[in-house]
Amino acid sequence: MGEDSAIIEGTEVALDEARLEAVLEAVEARDGARLTALLEPLHPADIADILEQIGPSERLDLLQLYGREFDGEILSEIDEGIREEVVEALPPEILAEAVRELESDDVVDLLEDIEEPQQRGLILGALDQSERAAVEQAMSYPEHSAGRLMQREVVVAPLDWTVGQTIDFLRGADHLPDQFYHVILVDPRMKPQGYVTLGRVLSSARDAKLKDITEESFRTIQATDEEADVAYMFNQYHLISCPVVDKGGRLVGVITIDDAMNVLDEEHEEDMLRLAGVGDESSLSDGPLETAKSRLPWLVVNLATASLSALVISAFEGTIASLVALAALMPIVASTGGIAGTQSLAVSVRALATRDLTRANAKRVILRELVAGVLNGLGLALILGVAGSLIFGDIKIGLVLAAAMVVNQIVAALGGVLVPLTLDRLGLDPALASGTFVTTLTDVMGFFAFLGLATLVLI
Amino acid sequence: MGEDSAIIEGTEVALDEARLEAVLEAVEARDGARLTALLEPLHPADIADILEQIGPSERLDLLQLYGREFDGEILSEIDEGIREEVVEALPPEILAEAVRELESDDVVDLLEDIEEPQQRGLILGALDQSERAAVEQAMSYPEHSAGRLMQREVVVAPLDWTVGQTIDFLRGADHLPDQFYHVILVDPRMKPQGYVTLGRVLSSARDAKLKDITEESFRTIQATDEEADVAYMFNQYHLISCPVVDKGGRLVGVITIDDAMNVLDEEHEEDMLRLAGVGDESSLSDGPLETAKSRLPWLVVNLATASLSALVISAFEGTIASLVALAALMPIVASTGGIAGTQSLAVSVRALATRDLTRANAKRVILRELVAGVLNGLGLALILGVAGSLIFGDIKIGLVLAAAMVVNQIVAALGGVLVPLTLDRLGLDPALASGTFVTTLTDVMGFFAFLGLATLVLI
Structure with missing residues (x-):
């Protein structure tokens, strides 16, 4: 990448077999410092893959050695087949810290695969009150519904706002979602009426009205819709994010395409395994x-x-x-x-x-x-x-x-x-x-x- | 949706069986006005589905009746099994107009499934010179490679730009891609060094440096990488868009998650059909x-x-x-x-x-x-x-x-x-x-x- 590559920090490396072997060696040698150095530049999804691919006893060793650095996102990436095992292996204070790093929709996803009451208590107990309320609210939607899939943090603007007002609002906002792709226009009763892509907001004049630069692709999802239907909709209509509404048509959250892609992938797996007569709860890390x-x-x-x-x-x-x-x-x-x-x-x-x-x-x-x-x-x-x-x-x-x-x-x-x-x-x-x-x-x-x-x- | 629903124009309706039957009736009655009224509020992907699901003679009738309104995006949504048939059925001037509406990556996608030299000539001939050069350049990458999948229009900024400079540049830009989610930071030799989400640009102060608000998720794709590997990367690392570079590491395009989701879906179809011993070029509209x-x-x-x-x-x-x-x-x-x-x-x-x-x-x-x-x-x-x-x-x-x-x-x-x-x-x-x-x-x-x-x- 030349001499400029050091200018920007934090670029991740990909997981390859050499690194995987080095990780296994570090675990065997109980070399926590080396293990951390090897895992640190990896994406949490790759660390989750390592945990899935190694054997149960190596997994336990790795978690003990790496515990202190354990990132919340690894938890949400990990295959449901070994989630309970990993949660149990983590010391309670590290689990609590990892859970606090997660967005509420990821905590919901995590809780769906954990049945052990003590573990559920630990996870819910780690959250602050408003976060816990959000998670419990999401869990009140049916399993595999849009309500479970959505993130509850949304970026909205009144119908009559201009681009300038929107940018000023976003600059001053205390807390914004990690990822958002649209500003959703809502009426005074919080009913979504359209949305504007961030690209349009950025490229339009400050005095442009949001409602004049909305997207044709706008549609909404019911919180009780099946997640399979949501994935179909994203794929069919090339959506990037889509507002979720309750029965009364009021905005309750937003689903983004990365979650929809994940669902599409899981639906594929289900079809393939069911067609072959395999229970669809099965996982490669099953014994x-x-x-x-x-x-x-x-x-x-x-x-x-x-x-x-x-x-x-x-x-x-x-x-x-x-x-x-x-x-x-x-x-x-x-x-x-x-x-x-x-x-x-x-x-x-x-x-x-x-x-x-x-x-x-x-x-x-x-x-x-x-x-x-x-x-x-x-x-x-x-x-x-x-x-x-x-x-x-x-x-x-x-x-x-x-x-x-x-x-x-x-x-x-x-x-x-x-x-x-x-x-x-x-x-x-x-x-x-x-x-x-x-x-x-x-x-x-x-x-x-x-x-x-x-x-x-x-x- | 209440009385506000009329405020914002252009919201699409979903395709259901009643509408499909009405479309078939309109085609049978050769009622072009009614057909157009029925198809007009549909997403091009749904119109493409209708064309795929009806029989060959009804398809020909529909295309003749609807021809004048035929949208370019329908062409790029349509199943490869009937693409040649549809292209042939369209009058040349309507085909040319439809093709001109497409982004270059969609034209590439279209050309991949059309072998008839006269049709290829018509499509390439409809493009202006720079567009045609872009398409021919893309076609020079191997089939099923990232180079074929990417869009060539990118939004870049030098490493030392501030948020304010970026917004001013975007406001003044002549032509921006339809969809973009990141501003890519490049060095003077056009090598990507990081990227910033539009959400971060919008929510940061005007004097913030872009290089201080880059994303950890940044990585690049080689133009010659297999599209299956690209889809895996998007799904594994929750990418939304990813810069594509040539052998020298210079930026040549960008791939967005909706294209990656499409590839993931096609890869799954291929696996499922191959496993069952069906040629993977087969399509439901085959005779x-x-x-x-x-x-x-x-x-x-x-x-x-x-x-x-x-x-x-x-x-x-x-x-x-x-x-x-x-x-x-x-x-x-x-x-x-x-x-x-x-x-x-x-x-x-x-x-x-x-x-x-x-x-x-x-x-x-x-x-x-x-x-x-x-x-x-x-x-x-x-x-x-x-x-x-x-x-x-x-x-x-x-x-x-x-x-x-x-x-x-x-x-x-x-x-x-x-x-x-x-x-x-x-x-x-x-x-x-x-x-x-x-x-x-x-x-x-x-x-x-x-x-x-x-x-x-x-x-």
Whole structure:
């Protein structure tokens, strides 16, 4: 960066593997000074990542060695899976100090993942009275609502203010939020009527009226809105910050895009894990027992649904007994159907999440999946049919394989879109366990179509 | 909103189903005036959604009726799958006008998805010379790089400026970016040295030095950095905007969080679709033929890998012939393994994407998956073993089922984490087709373990 780089202080460095190893060495050597020197230039989010990635005993050692320097922001960055553990490991006075450094929305976020009453008491007790009141007020909104997500500190101006009045007010203000991007215009009853970007305030003449330089993008969020809807809104409309109002339309807070981005990311994680049948509370820092527990439910469900396939197959035991090769061939049809169903499902769940799949195009998308299923079914049937006929020297085996493949590809394509659409219409999460439903469908239909046709044609 | 709501103009309404239906009716009735009245209060992103959701012929009609009012921003919001179609449907002079409304980074984004030379010519031809030069310069950066993503208009100040000088400069500036959140401090060679939030500029005294009120969060991005890394950085460090520099460290542009959020969302889509074996260029507005084509490759691969399972089973035809019930039971072990592998895989791919799974904890995560696999394997084995013994009245069948289940759950758990980790170490996308690999593994091992044990114990 040249000789000027020293002019401005406080630039952070990125976390790399060399530093991570050095941190682990310092922890092992119980060298607190070296540890602090290594962690000091890192962003709290990177320190939180280190805490998540190392083992439980190293984590405890690190917290003891680093305790005195422990920054509040690390607490709010840390994965929910180890929050209680970290909070417990910190000496009470350091925890209290760390909590006092946080904005009220971060304290709310922290409290959401801590159930232990003594720890909750410690955290709430660390706050001064007005801060505690703010946190308790926020906790009164439903979980995963805009009210929990918002920060309560807002920058507002009356409708008739000029740019000059606004700047003078901001210069004289005692306390401003850490980050703010708009001045919100409110009427005398605190109802937001528009907002002005700070860029417009800075670049306009002092006598310009705020209400003449408002943004078209202005909209408001209800405090009870779902945070997933908030994230969608920010992404769809390219919002940077958005006022939050209560039922009466009065301003109660503001949500900024970095929080919305975080929610979007968490929603992604939830979709991906749910689709795969993993409990969405699971975390990479979970131990083996918690990991096993978060996955067992859908495995047991699958055990039950797989028994359906077994029942279907056992109905055709006579057929298999007279031509054992069928037992070897039947998983081909079932498994290719499973892949096709998974493909169609992933596309549909994603499209529902981004609200691209709606009543307006559901019919067209279903029809498209059907036609695509027929096309790929025919293509795969051709390959499998020819190969089967040649290998077994019997064109009838090839025909049965081909016909079963077409049937199952169609079932897969339709199942992949109809299962999540139906869950969505029922008000359920379309990602929830759709995978298990769809693969059960393609397994059962794959075995049934293949063995049924084989019974008719071959036996 | 009460009587004040009319004071500020231009607030947009949200798209709902009633409006969508009204739009479709207006298109069908070829009522251009009504269509314009319905679309006018919508955000361009919502108009783009309408265009994506309706059928191709309705889309053409809508574009013809609405053409004259067509806003440039709709073009940049529209899904890449139908961009060429929309560009082609617009009369050249309306296209030219729409393109001229866009910022240079949006034109770049538009051009990336348009391959037809005549259309590219029309778009580039619509720009004035300096704008065209800016676009061509941006196109010289690699695809999916920070250089493509950034906007080139930046707001900079010399290191020694005061707040007052900055405000006076901004007030007098001819042209400022639509959105900016920081004033970037540069040295005489245009190397960024820090930045100041607009909030700090507004709330500080006129004689305050910019370099005394810079942000700790300051960091820079290389123009050649991958956009996925940029999105990670914004999410990890809660950045709002970030300067982009060339190889020499000179400022060439700035990336804002709304673009980073968009990239994060696209990366997630890519992960989800790739994991399911769908080509990531696919789009909901694709027709059936394109849809079939984007899915066929992995279906054919699966056809080949499923043949491996068939080979394994056929090696045990003698065993199956002497106990046909085995054919019905074998998919239970294989399919439960497939689910467990998918679970482990989803967790690992997600953790690699968020960089939570690193060299520092890979061993611990692998060990955790192994232990969790053993635990769930034992749990499932107990259920299946008891059920099998009771149903078939033969404890040996129960034991074979149970043992095969434990083996396959372990294979699934390890495969789910080792396959993506290996792909990642090889520099490949860990999501790419891991699903097919892992389910092949669990199918083959499931059939082999079950039929192999059955041959040893039962026959």
